[in-house]
Amino acid sequence: MTRLAIRYDVVIVGGGPGGMSAAIGALEAGADRVLIVDREIELGGILNQCIHNGFGLHHFGEELTGPEYASRLIEELLDHRIDVATDSYVLDVDADRTLTVASPSTGITRVQAGAVVLAMGARERTRGAIRIPGSRPSGIMTAGLAQKFVNQLGYLPGRRAVILGSGDIGLIMARRLALEDVEVHGVYELMPHANGLTRNIVQCLHDFDIPLHLSTTVVGIEGSRRLERVAVAPVDENFEPDLARATEIECDTLLVSIGLIPENELSAKLGLRMDPTTGGPVVSSTMETSRDGVFAAGNVVHIHDLVDFVSQEALLAGRCAGEFATGRSRPADNIRLLAGANVASIVPHTISSDREHVVYLRVRRSMEKSWLRLGEVYEKRLRYVVPAEMVSLKVRPRFLENFHGDALKIDIVPREEPGGDDE
Amino acid sequence: MSRGSRLSTIEVGGFRLGRAGIANVTCATCAGGGERYVGVVKDVVVIGGGVVGCAIARALTHYRIDVALVEREVEVGFGTSKANSGIIHAGHHTTPGTVKGELVWRGNQMWQDLANELGFGFFQNGDLTIAFDEDELLTLETIESIGKERGVTGLELWGPDRIHREEPNVSKEALAALHGPTAAVVNPYEACFALIDDAVDNGLQLLVGRPVTAITPEGSHLVVHVGDEHIATRCVINAAGLYADRVCRMVGIELPIRARKGEEYLLDKRLSGIVRRTIFPCPTPTSKGILVIPTYDGTIMVGPTAELVDDKEDLSTTSAGAAHVFEMAQRLVPGISERDCIAEFAGLRAVAPDDDFVIGATRVPGFINAAGVQSPGLTAAPAIAEEIVALIADGGLDLSPKPDLKSPAPRPVRVSELGLSELEQLVFSDNRYAHIVCRCEMVTEGEIADAIERGARTLDGVKFRTRAGMGRCQGGFCTSRCMQLLSDAHDVPIHDITKRGPGTWVVCEREERT
Ligand SMILES: Cc1cc2nc3c(=O)[nH]c(=O)nc-3n(C[C@H](O)[C@H](O)[C@H](O)COP(=O)(O)OP(=O)(O)OC[C@H]3O[C@@H](n4cnc5c(N)ncnc54)[C@H](O)[C@@H]3O)c2cc1C
Ligand SMILES: Cc1cc2nc3c(=O)[nH]c(=O)nc-3n(C[C@H](O)[C@H](O)[C@H](O)COP(=O)(O)OP(=O)(O)OC[C@H]3O[C@@H](n4cnc5c(N)ncnc54)[C@H](O)[C@@H]3O)c2cc1C
Numbered sequence: 028m029t030r031l032a033i034r035y036d037v038v039i040v041g042g043g044p045g046g047m048s049a050a051i052g053a054l055e056a057g058a059d060r061v062l063i064v065d066r067e068i069e070l071g072g073i074l075n076q077c078i079h080n081g082f083g084l085h086h087f088g089e090e091l092t093g094p095e096y097a098s099r100l101i102e103e104l105l106d107h108r109i110d111v112a113t114d115s116y117v118l119d120v121d122a123d124r125t126l127t128v129a130s131p132s133t134g135i136t137r138v139q140a141g142a143v144v145l146a147m148g149a150r151e152r153t154r155g156a157i158r159i160p161g162s163r164p165s166g167i168m169t170a171g172l173a174q175k176f177v178n179q180l181g182y183l184p185g186r187r188a189v190i191l192g193s194g195d196i197g198l199i200m201a202r203r204l205a206l207e208d209v210e211v212h213g214v215y216e217l218m219p220h221a222n223g224l225t226r227n228i229v230q231c232l233h234d235f236d237i238p239l240h241l242s243t244t245v246v247g248i249e250g251s252r253r254l255e256r257v258a259v260a261p262v263d264e265n266f267e268p269d270l271a272r273a274t275e276i277e278c279d280t281l282l283v284s285i286g287l288i289p290e291n292e293l294s295a296k297l298g299l300r301m302d303p304t305t306g307g308p309v310v311s312s313t314m315e316t317s318r319d320g321v322f323a324a325g326n327v328v329h330i331h332d333l334v335d336f337v338s339q340e341a342l343l344a345g346r347c348a349g350e351f352a353t354g355r356s357r358p359a360d361n362i363r364l365l366a367g368a369n370v371a372s373i374v375p376h377t378i379s380s381d382r383e384h385v386v387y388l389r390v391r392r393s394m395e396k397s398w399l400r401l402g403e404v405y406e407k408r409l410r411y412v413v414p415a416e417m418v419s420l421k422v423r424p425r426f427l428e429n430f431h432g433d434a435l436k437i438d439i440v441p442r443e444e445p446g447g448d449d450e
Numbered sequence: 451m452s453r454g455s456r457l458s459t460i461e462v463g464g465f466r467l468g469r470a471g472i473a474n475v476t477c478a479t480c481a482g483g484g485e486r487y488v489g490v491v492k493d494v495v496v497i498g499g500g501v502v503g504c505a506i507a508r509a510l511t512h513y514r515i516d517v518a519l520v521e522r523e524v525e526v527g528f529g530t531s532k533a534n535s536g537i538i539h540a541g542h543h544t545t546p547g548t549v550k551g552e553l554v555w556r557g558n559q560m561w562q563d564l565a566n567e568l569g570f571g572f573f574q575n576g577d578l579t580i581a582f583d584e585d586e587l588l589t590l591e592t593i594e595s596i597g598k599e600r601g602v603t604g605l606e607l608w609g610p611d612r613i614h615r616e617e618p619n620v621s622k623e624a625l626a627a628l629h630g631p632t633a634a635v636v637n638p639y640e641a642c643f644a645l646i647d648d649a650v651d652n653g654l655q656l657l658v659g660r661p662v663t664a665i666t667p668e669g670s671h672l673v674v675h676v677g678d679e680h681i682a683t684r685c686v687i688n689a690a691g692l693y694a695d696r697v698c699r700m701v702g703i704e705l706p707i708r709a710r711k712g713e714e715y716l717l718d719k720r721l722s723g724i725v726r727r728t729i730f731p732c733p734t735p736t737s738k739g740i741l742v743i744p745t746y747d748g749t750i751m752v753g754p755t756a757e758l759v760d761d762k763e764d765l766s767t768t769s770a771g772a773a774h775v776f777e778m779a780q781r782l783v784p785g786i787s788e789r790d791c792i793a794e795f796a797g798l799r800a801v802a803p804d805d806d807f808v809i810g811a812t813r814v815p816g817f818i819n820a821a822g823v824q825s826p827g828l829t830a831a832p833a834i835a836e837e838i839v840a841l842i843a844d845g846g847l848d849l850s851p852k853p854d855l856k857s858p859a860p861r862p863v864r865v866s867e868l869g870l871s872e873l874e875q876l877v878f879s880d881n882r883y884a885h886i887v888c889r890c891e892m893v894t895e896g897e898i899a900d901a902i903e904r905g906a907r908t909l910d911g912v913k914f915r916t917r918a919g920m921g922r923c924q925g926g927f928c929t930s931r932c933m934q935l936l937s938d939a940h941d942v943p944i945h946d947i948t949k950r951g952p953g954t955w956v957v958c959e960r961e962e963r964t
Contacts, residue, residue: 135870
């Protein structure tokens with residue numbers, strides 16, 4: 028166990044792909060005393076339970092499993108001098124960037140940070156969040172918890188499962204359980220479209236003959252001790268279930284995969300300005316939050332579907348944190364980004380006209396052919412957008428050469444004319 | 451000893467308890483017919499470990515008598531006593547001329563001391579009953595005078611200005627409110643655990659996970675059948691909640707008990723502090739209505755509904771219930787939103803004929819009811835216990851105080867409530883208190899180990915004793931960790947750990963494939 032120093036240049040809260048990439052960024056930027064704190068006993072975050080492949084195509088140029096992706100980052104870290112405190116929980120971060128860390132091996136320790144990067148990841152939304160009527164038997168859990176039981180602890184959540192929600196974790200778990208000979212009755216999704224990546228629909232459901240029922244939800248739960256059956260019913264365009272058409276399914280397990288929420292307990296304690304559309308802190312183009320020297324990256328800022336983007340975003344956050352801690356800074360942002368009608372969220376919230384940025388956004392509604400528009404200054408054809416897949420946009424300084432305003436609206440609008448080459 | 455004032459509404463039929471000593475009886479009802487039972491006769495067997503049974507058992511262990519409590523569920527408090535609003539009612543809401551009406555104010559006055567002694571979560575936050583029009587204001591005035599007659603202290607009518615100064619998030623439409631400063635909130639399950647832990651420390655024999663299946667009168671004793679085990683006793687207290695009717699039937703008494711369901715909805719911490727006092731609507735003749743409750747832990751809860759149901763295991767929540775609760779709660783506190791719901795549950799009130807508690811001796815010698823304890827039974831529980839003690843003394847049991855009474859064990863540590871330096875000290879002596887197991891409620895391994903030592907054997911047992919799994923993520927993070935700790939402590943495999951006893955398994959073994 029590392030004995031913690033009293034002062035670090037950069038302290039990173041969370042040792043998932045976000046935290047590890049931020050550490051690499053900070054080291055690259057010249058910070059030489061860097062600490063990662065994670066409450067688990069190993070680095071890797073959520074990746075450690077994602078034993079499927081599909082990670083790293085963008086960042087490492089090859090397809091890896093979650094643990095492989097994590098070990099690539101760990102290997103990169105091993106090339107540097109860095110402190111890692113695992114089995115350690117960050118209880119608190121003060122406005123003056125003092126962190127309180129609790130750990131069974133080192134007790135309660137306070138460390139002072141030149142800059143902090145928040146990379147606490149996300150947690151799953153639960154059954155309570157959508158209020159399914161019915162009893163409260165055992166046998167209902169989030170898909171992520173089931174994934175941990177199966178992949179890390181070696182137990183099954185049950186023998187006959189229904190999956191509510193077509194988020195990626197639910198899709199992955201449908202396949203995982205099918206591989207374990209658990210009967211998977213189907214995936215039920217409230218929305219008229221799936222919430223997971225298209226490739227997961229194909230590889231996890233189609234390839235395993237697991238039905239996906241869109242515009243359908245669980246409307247009842249029965250069983251006084253263990254789950255015995257659920258009722259499912261189709262919903263109308265206002266998401267009101269048609270109870271007359273409800274059917275019952277005998278099952279002992281209901282996995283809930285209805286989305287992730289950024290883990291922002293610490294951000295709230297710090298009083299960071301939050302964005303209700305992402306559930307994470309408002310960040311500048313350097314991934315700095317509303318508190319000086321406190322940066323954030325990864326799922327704690329907004330939910331990513333690809334870990335590769337987490338790494339890219341976190342590298343930037345780490346670099347900027349490293350620069351901040353060693354007394355350097357980049358020109359401040361001068362343009363606010365505003366969401367148009369079909370844009371649900373944007374990160375970062377502001378940019379600067381002097382350099383290149385990657386802006387991430389999510390659409391509200393799917394669209395076959397569309398324009399992505401950045402104010403009047405730039406537009407780009409998109410072939411297909413869905414809420415489940417994050418859209419990224421490179422904003423280059425030359426787009427802004429003739430722009431003198433202080434706010435730009437980003438929108439994704441239908442494209443009528445027969446399109447030329449799509450990007 | 452002070453036994454409080456005797457209830458005017460309870461008829462005390464003269465009854466004599468059987469003698470103490472060794473029972474040597476033949477139990478005719480048992481399979482095989484005529485199984486011989488020899489054993490020390492208990493003085494009292496309490497059936498049911500809800501708050502009522504626990505309070506009775508705890509009160510009885512203060513005397514030099516031999517007491518056992520038998521509970522069907524694997525832990526105490528797992529019946530209605532863990533699924534309620536957790537309010538210690540101020541005392542003015544309950545109908546006069548009823549047993550419950552008499553016991554509510556007496557009970558209210560006992561909770562503060564009980565909490566001080568036993569150290570469970572208790573906070574006197576007061577309540578406000580809101581009137582939106584002149585008619586409702588008249589009702590408030592009636593309730594106020596009922597309360598004053600009963601002796602409830604501090605009742606005061608507030609106008610709009612005072613309401614909004616004290617509770618700025620209460621509806622601006624409120625015309626008046628009755629303030630009852632004596633109302634409080636508790637963690638009801640914590641109270642059950644604290645009562646029973648103290649009783650066990652003082653000699654109570656606790657049998658959990660085992661229902662009473664029959665009671666047979668044998669000579670001057672009653673023999674209580676707990677599975678294969680027989681316990682002869684001089685006195686049985688029926689505190690079996692919803693199933694008090696079944697227990698009555700075991701001795702040939704008919705006491706119909708119906709179930710009235712109440713649904714409750716817990717809201718995200720984001721809304722904590724939106725009200726400080728428990729907010730009541732103006733009651734109607736049939737219902738207290740939907741309340742906005744700042745629970746002891748600071749979470750806001752809204753509910754409960756009130757609806758008779760046929761199935762006594764029906765703890766389901768319904769869409770109609772939710773819609774009603776949120777509509778009514780929003781009328782009182784407009785800032786409340788369905789979107790903030792993090793969990794919901796339902797509880798069943800045990801309703802006896804006449805809608806009143808049934809407390810007293812019966813025509814079966816030695817068989818005493820503490821039944822039909824519907825709302826406000828939590829509030830009344832300590833007063834009910836006093837009544838039962840008095841009844842038993844009347845029956846001829848010698849109640850001399852126990853000389854070597856153990857003082858209550860210190861309240862379990864709550865890391866989330868400690869200051870940093872206190873935590874540092876604690877961690878210094880036991881590093882498990884630096885290991886966070888539940889991130890939402892900041893519960894450490896040390897607290898969970900302590901709960902297990904005190905008797906937690908299921909996930910719910912750990913949850914209700916420590917709050918691990920009660921927060922925002924509803925156990926998404928800590929479930930597997932708590933299961934691991936339970937598994938290690940009880941030396942059983944993970945797949946044997948249940949949510950709340952038999953049949954509530956959480957995970958199963960993977961099939962080995964060849
Ligand atoms: C089931 C599943 C399947 C996925 N599939 C794919 C896929 O196929 N391809 C792909 O590219 N991406 C996939 N992803 C997405 C990707 O894995 C995540 O976006 C990424 O792991 C998020 O990284 P992070 O570092 O932000 O968060 P996390 O990986 O969640 O790491 C956060 C870390 O912070 C720690 N932490 C939090 N709070 C504290 C505190 N107070 N003190 C100390 N430590 C703390 C946590 O323990 C955790 O280790 C998947 C995700 C899931 C859940
Ligand atoms: C929704 C709701 C909200 C409420 N809110 C409040 C409030 O705010 N304030 C208030 O004062 N009151 C309130 N109440 C009422 C209060 O919860 C009850 O009055 C109280 O919990 C009753 O306690 P009990 O011990 O009688 O019943 P229980 O807690 O149900 O205990 C009975 C026990 O007996 C056991 N048992 C049954 N049969 C057997 C058998 N054969 N052998 C062994 N054991 C057996 C059961 O398992 C159970 O544990 C509320 C009730 C509900 C439903």
